[in-house]
Amino acid sequence: EPEVTQTPSHQVTQMGQEVILRCVPISNHLYFYWYRQILGQKVEFLVSFYNNEISEKSEIFDDQFSVERPDGSNFTLKIRSTKLEDSAMYFCASREREGGNEQFFGPGTRLTVL
């Protein structure tokens, strides 16, 4: 069964460093998303991506963050100048088409900022 994959599963970084989280969405899906979940809190939307551009972003997704789909299969989230409060699980998700259908989530990357 097709699935969304994410690498690495766990990333530890020093405050102020840049990290890149990688995702491979399901191949025939057109809509891509990043969410984050701080430990013990709810899953929060960061950004959606369609047709090679950002379609929507939340207040969390400020200039510190960027997304890219460099090669038609990978979907990356870059976090510049990481802060302690960026520590969270980051989930990638993809969806086949617009409107009224499920999102498939990856297993997540646990980011720890020291």
Next chain:
Amino acid sequence: SQKIEQNSEALNIQEGKTATLTCNYTNYSPAYLQWYRQDPGRGPVFLLLIRENEKEKRKERLKVTFDTTLKQSLFHITASQPADSATYLCALDMWGSQGNLIFGKGTKLSVKP
């Protein structure tokens, strides 16, 4: 902004009983309301979706109801099993959004044998 409340943080039931989880929201009704299951340290897994104009949806032992007047969805698991123990998340897919989901905090269900 839209707020979602899931009735309790934790729900403990006996195996074989029906678990009923509640999701309440404020403001506008979503185009679609979705339920996901999340196990510790894992990503959410889709279970069921119900449209704004639907009242009820079923899938095997799962049933979802949607009442836009009450701004509430109920999620039922019948004949519950210990393997159903997980956190269940309610998520709203709003009109005009690009499909980004607004999640509730979830209800942690524990089914005791």
